[in-house]
Each structure stands twice: as C-alpha cells, then as structure tokens.
Amino acid sequence: MDIQSIKVACSGCNLRELCLPMGLKPQELEHLDQIISNRRRIKRGASLFSAGEAFTALYAVRSGFFKTCITSADGRDQVTGFQMMGEIIGMDGIVHDQHACDAIALEDAEVCVLPFDRIEQLSREFSALQHHVHKIMSREIVRDQGVMLLLGTMRAEERLAAFLLNLVQRLHARGFSQSELVLRMTREEIGSYLGMKLETVSRTFSRFMEDGIIDVRQRYVLIKDTQALERLVNPPMRN
Amino acid sequence: MDIQSIKVACSGCNLRELCLPMGLKPQELEHLDQIISNRRRIKRGASLFSAGEAFTALYAVRSGFFKTCITSADGRDQVTGFQMMGEIIGMDGIVHDQHACDAIALEDAEVCVLPFDRIEQLSREFSALQHHVHKIMSREIVRDQGVMLLLGTMRAEERLAAFLLNLVQRLHARGFSQSELVLRMTREEIGSYLGMKLETVSRTFSRFMEDGIIDVRQRYVLIKDTQALERLVNPPMRN
DNA sequence: CGGCGTTTTGATAGCCATCAACTTCAGTGG
DNA sequence: CCACTGAAGTTGATGGCTATCAAAACGCCG
Numbered sequence: 001m002d003i004q005s006i007k008v009a010c011s012g013c014n015l016r017e018l019c020l021p022m023g024l025k026p027q028e029l030e031h032l033d034q035i036i037s038n039r040r041r042i043k044r045g046a047s048l049f050s051a052g053e054a055f056t057a058l059y060a061v062r063s064g065f066f067k068t069c070i071t072s073a074d075g076r077d078q079v080t081g082f083q084m085m086g087e088i089i090g091m092d093g094i095v096h097d098q099h100a101c102d103a104i105a106l107e108d109a110e111v112c113v114l115p116f117d118r119i120e121q122l123s124r125e126f127s128a129l130q131h132h133v134h135k136i137m138s139r140e141i142v143r144d145q146g147v148m149l150l151l152g153t154m155r156a157e158e159r160l161a162a163f164l165l166n167l168v169q170r171l172h173a174r175g176f177s178q179s180e181l182v183l184r185m186t187r188e189e190i191g192s193y194l195g196m197k198l199e200t201v202s203r204t205f206s207r208f209m210e211d212g213i214i215d216v217r218q219r220y221v222l223i224k225d226t227q228a229l230e231r232l233v234n235p236p237m238r239n
Numbered sequence: 240m241d242i243q244s245i246k247v248a249c250s251g252c253n254l255r256e257l258c259l260p261m262g263l264k265p266q267e268l269e270h271l272d273q274i275i276s277n278r279r280r281i282k283r284g285a286s287l288f289s290a291g292e293a294f295t296a297l298y299a300v301r302s303g304f305f306k307t308c309i310t311s312a313d314g315r316d317q318v319t320g321f322q323m324m325g326e327i328i329g330m331d332g333i334v335h336d337q338h339a340c341d342a343i344a345l346e347d348a349e350v351c352v353l354p355f356d357r358i359e360q361l362s363r364e365f366s367a368l369q370h371h372v373h374k375i376m377s378r379e380i381v382r383d384q385g386v387m388l389l390l391g392t393m394r395a396e397e398r399l400a401a402f403l404l405n406l407v408q409r410l411h412a413r414g415f416s417q418s419e420l421v422l423r424m425t426r427e428e429i430g431s432y433l434g435m436k437l438e439t440v441s442r443t444f445s446r447f448m449e450d451g452i453i454d455v456r457q458r459y460v461l462i463k464d465t466q467a468l469e470r471l472v473n474p475p476m477r478n
Numbered sequence: 479c480g481g482c483g484t485t486t487t488g489a490t491a492g493c494c495a496t497c498a499a500c501t502t503c504a505g506t507g508g
Numbered sequence: 509c510c511a512c513t514g515a516a517g518t519t520g521a522t523g524g525c526t527a528t529c530a531a532a533a534c535g536c537c538g
Contacts, residue, residue: 070384073473078388092384094377101384120370124363131359137376138333144383145309145331145340149317151390152434156494187517195391197495202518218503218517234312395526426485436527441486457485457535 009033010112018086018174019060020114020132028126035118041110048089048103048111055093057115061085064109065184068092069192070101079193081143082106082185084170088114088136106184151195154233159194160204161232164214168223179226183219248272249351257325257413258299259353259371267365274357280349287328287342287350294332296354300324303348304423307331308431309340318432320382321345321424323409327353327375345423390434393472398433399443400471403453407462418465422458 010021011029021029039062042048048059048066066083080101083089092100094116123130150159164181172178183190187198187205194201208214213229215222223229249260250268260268278301281287287298287305305322319340322328331339333355362369389398403420411417422429426437426444433440447453452468454461462468 070388072388072392076388076392078384078391080384080387091377092381095374095381100381120366120373124366124369127359127363130363134359134372134376135334137373137380138330140380141376141383142331142334142339144380144387145317145319147387148319148383148390149309149311149315151387152317152431153311153315186515192391198517199496199519200494202516203494206518425483437485438487438528439526441484442526445486 010036013062015060015062015086020088020136023132024126024128028128031122031126032129035115035122036112037115037118038113039110040113041108042105044105044107044109046105048105048109049093049099050102051099053099055090055097055099055116057113058088058090058119059103059111060114061087061089062110062112065106066103066109067106067185067189067193068101068103077192079185079189080147082167082193085174088140091137091140106189156194156196156200156204157207158232158235159196160190160201160208161229163190163194164221164223165226165229165233179223181221181223183221249275252301254299254301254325259327259375262371263365263367267367270361270365271368274354274361275351276354276357277352278349279352280347281344283344283346283348285344287344287348288332288338289341290338292338294329294336294338294355296352297327297329297358298342298350299353300326300328301349301351304345305342305348306345306424306428306432307340307342316431318424318428319386321406321432324413327379330376330379345428395433395435395439395443396446397471397474398435399429399440399447400468402429402433403460403462404465404468404472418462420460420462422460 010016010019010032011026013019013021016022016029021032024032040048040059042064049055051070061083063085066089067079068081068083068089069077069079071077083103089103089111090099119129119133123133150162154162167183168176168178168181171181185193187201191198191201196204205214205216209216211228213223213225215224249255249258249271250265252258252260255261255268260271263271279287279298281303288294290309300322302324305328306318307320307322307328308316308318310316322342328342328350329338358368358372362372389401393401406422407415407417407420410420424432426440430437430440435443444453444455448455450467452462452464454463
C-alpha cells in the first residue's frame with residue numbers, strides 16, 4: 001500500500017467520526033474510499049472555489065481553515081461561515097450547477113474532493129450514506145437559521161459571545177481546548193460574519209477583557225469565564 | 240377517478256412546474272403521486288409543525304402562506320422565512336429528526352404531506368428525483384445566505400426594498416402581478432424577518448410612499464417604480 | 479357599535495458606524 | 509541582526525440610524 005492510497009482513505013482518516021463518514025458502517029466506508037478521488041492543497045489566501053465557477057464537487061476540510069463569503073452586485077461582502085476540519089463546503093453550488101459563494105483559505109489548507117455525481121450515485125446504493133448527506137445539508141440550513149437569529153436580534157456583545165462559544169465548542173469537538181483558541185480570521189472578517197464593523201469587534205473584545213471574561217492578545221483568545229459568555233448570549237430572560 | 244385521488248396527484252397539480260415535480264418526466268411523476276399520501280389543512284394562526292416535534296415529512300405548500308421562525312432560549316424570536324404555494328417546508332428537521340423551527344400559517348392553508356422516508360426511498364430509484372431534492376435543499380441554503388447578506392450589510396430601506404422585490408418576483412412566477420401584492424404578514428413579522436422593529440418597517444413604507452415609489456394601504460402594496468426599488472437594493476456602487 | 483389588534487407618527491435616546499490617529503505585529507531585505 | 513514597511517488591531521471623538529417609548533388613528537370582527 002503506497003502512501004498515496006493511505007492518504008485518501010476515509011476509513012483510515014482521523015476525522016472520520018466528524019466528517020462525511022460519520023456513523024457509516026465499515027462496508028459503506030470502503031465505498032466512500034472509492035469516491036474520494038483526490039486531495040487538494042490551498043495556500044493561505046487562495047480560493048477553493050469562487051462564485052460563478054462550475055460546481056462539480058463538495059469538499060471536506062482536512063486541515064486548515066476556510067471562510068465562505070458572498071458579494072452582492074454593488075460590492076458588499078458578507079462572510080457566511082467559517083469552516084474547520086471535518087466540515088463540508090460547497091453545497092451552495094448544487095442548485096444552479098455553479099457556486100454561489102467564494103471559499104477562501106484563511107491558512108494553508110487541504111481538502112478532500114468529493115465529486116458530487118459520485119456521491120449521488122453511491123447515495124442511491126447505500127441509504128445510510130444518502131441519509132447522511134441529507135443530514136449534512138439540513139445541518140447547514142439549521143446553522144444558517146441560527147446566524148439569522150444572531151444577525152436579526154442580537155447586539156454586538158451578544159454576537160461576539162455567541163461567535164466565541166460556537167468556535168470553541170467546535171474546536172473542542174475536535175480535541176482542542178475548551179477555553180483557549182487562536183483566531184484564524186481578522187477582525188474585519190469576524191465583523192463581516194457578525195454584521196458589525198471591525199472597530200466594534202475590537203472594542204467588544206476589549207470590553208470583554210476589561211470585564212475579566214477573556215484574555216485577548218491579537219489572534220490568541222483565552223476564555224476565562226465561559227458562563228459569563230453564555231449569560232451574554234442568553235440573558236436571564238427578556239420579555 | 241374520485242375527487243380524492245385527483246386532489247392528491249402531483250401529475251395533475253397546477254403547481255407542478257414550481258413545486259417538487261419540477262422538471263420530472265411523466266413516468267417519474269407517477270411515482271411521486273404514490274408518496275403524496277395526503278393533504279393537511281392548517282387554519283390561520285395554527286402551526287404546521289413546531290420546534291422539537293418529531294420530523295417525519297416535508298411539506299409542499301399547496302395554498303396559503305406560511306412563516307417559519309425560531310425562538311432562542313431567552314425568548315427572542317426570528318422569522319427565518321415566508322413560504323408561498325409551490326415551496327417546500329421542513330428541511331430543518333432532517334438533521335436531528337426533529338424540527339428546529341415553527342411553521343405557522345399566516346392564512347388558511349393547505350399542504351401536501353411528503354413522508355421523508357418515502358422521498359428517500361424513491362430518490363434511490365430515480366436519480367432525477369434525487370438530484371431535484373438536493374437542488375431544493377441547496378436552494379434553501381443559498382436563500383439563507385442571501386438573507387445573511389441582507390441582515391449583515393443592508394440598512395432599513397435597502398432591506399425592505401429587497402423584501403418587496405423578492406415577494407413580487409416569487410408571486411409573479413406564480414402568475415400574479417409584478418407590481419401589486421397583498422402582504423400576508425404583519426409589520427412586526429416583516430420586521431422580525433428583516434431584523435428591524437415594526438415601527439421602522441412602517442416608517443420605511445411611509446418614506447417609500449412619500450418618494451412615490453410605492454402605494455401602501457395597510458396590507459395592500461402597489462409598486463409604482465420597480466427600478467427605484469432595485470436602485471435601493473443595489474446602489475450604483477459603493478466602494 | 480364597541481373593543482382590540484394593527485398601523486402610523488412623533489419625540490428621544492442609545493448603539494454602533496464612521497473618521498481619524500496611533501500602536502502592534504509580521505514579513506522582508508539590507 | 510535590525511531597520512523598514514504595510515497590514516492588522518486598538519482607541520478616541522462624533523454623528524447617524526434605528527430602537528424605544530408614547531399616543532393616536534385605523535380597520536377588523538363579533
């Protein structure tokens with residue numbers, strides 16, 4: 001078994017409990033291995049795909065960090081999500097056979113290419129995979145609705161608190177610290193995602209630090225009081 | 240052929256070009272007819288499903304108007320979408336086998352019940368249907384990202400203009416006027432969807448009327464200058 | 479016709495954007 | 509090794525947009 005074939009096997013991937021293979025049986029996993037045709041490396045700042053490009057595949061983030069963003073006709077930019085290892089990108093492209101957003105690597109990254117026609121083909125054979133694909137798309141829909149709630153109803157402090165909690169929670173699920181993280185994105189990108197200006201992001205970080213809730217030094221963040229953040233996101237009761 | 244069987248057939252439905260059957264071949268359509276087990280009537284103000292309820296089916300809106308909304312732990316409410324005839328609701332429920340939001344009828348409505356296990360089953364047999372289901376979910380993801388752009392970057396006037404244009408465009412695709420519409424939702428529901436307060440919605444309507452862009456009388460809206468609305472959504476260029 | 483939910487409109491306040499200056503950091507080349 | 513340079517981040521002052529509070533007008537339904 002040469003190195004190449006090891007590299008592209010879901011069955012041996014340390015992300016298999018988080019990524020596409022999650023919950024599949026060994027036999028089904030082997031079939032998945034067949035469709036993971038290859039990997040792609042993306043340098044920091046480069047795009048995995050851009051809006052308008054032909055859609056051919058989904059991508060599973062193997063390592064590194066991405067942002068997805070859409071640009072409106074008049075040049076407004078909105079970050080619609082940050083993706084880390086084990087997460088799937090590209091489902092926006094299915095409707096119109098072309099991508100609706102840009103996916104840009106925030107650091108050197110590697111993705112598994114999942115040709116979508118192969119996914120559909122295999123989904124027809126294995127209902128477990130089929131259902132799993134549906135769940136992944138549904139999860140994305142629910143996630144987006146959560147962002148709508150954030151953008152529609154929350155104030156700056158609440159948004160940033162929710163953002164930090166969401167990030168550490170996802171990192172923790174991948175074996176990282178519950179209370180410590182390194183931001184892979186700029187204040188401006190955080191702001192674009194949360195619907196606020198970069199200055200407001202910076203100020204809000206500073207306020208959290210004054211309040212003793214977190215320590216921030218540039219991209220490094222230490223969460224000192226998780227419950228305080230949770231209280232910010234979910235105030236005792238507003239009525 | 241009794242009335243009942245006429246009623247529940249996709250193949251004879253006047254919405255078939257917009258709804259789930261869109262683009263399917265006659266043969267595939269017949270199979271779809273089998274899984275459309277029944278209809279459900281929902282009275283104005285009643286819920287089609289609520290957050291936390293077990294997920295069993297998607298629903299195709301046959302007539303009437305719905306809103307979907309999520310409620311956060313502390314009671315904040317966010318309308319995540321308005322659905323009209325020919326549109327599919329319920330995909331939020333797939334991930335966790337229970338619905339993540341409430342779907343509430345804004346007027347007396349009727350939906351076709353699409354048991355999801357039957358959809359998956361039939362999807363395995365007919366790749367056209369399979370791909371179509373994927374497109375519908377992808378469309379929802381892209382729509383949600385558009386709402387994020389709206390909530391994250393637009394100001395009140397731009398949001399309401401985008402909202403009105405989106406509504407008439409969808410109504411026009413269903414054979415209604417391009418310039419006239421009756422809102423099925425309150426100012427408060429519009430505001431919740433657009434991330435603004437009902438007073439701001441009302442004021443913005445008034446401003447549009449002063450500017451001669453629209454006529455508003457309660458729920459009735461006449462769009463007098465579509466291009467003016469489009470200019471509001473897409474300013475000449477911001478840079 | 480009365481009652482109530484919905485909508486409109488006004489006055490005021492507050493949050494965040496904007497503009498601006500300065501600091502810190504990372505990467506580069508002398 | 510260190511100075512240089514530009515990007516990223518911080519902080520301050522100010523203004524504007526929208527929320528909030530309040531009251532009145534309107535329309536719907538029993």
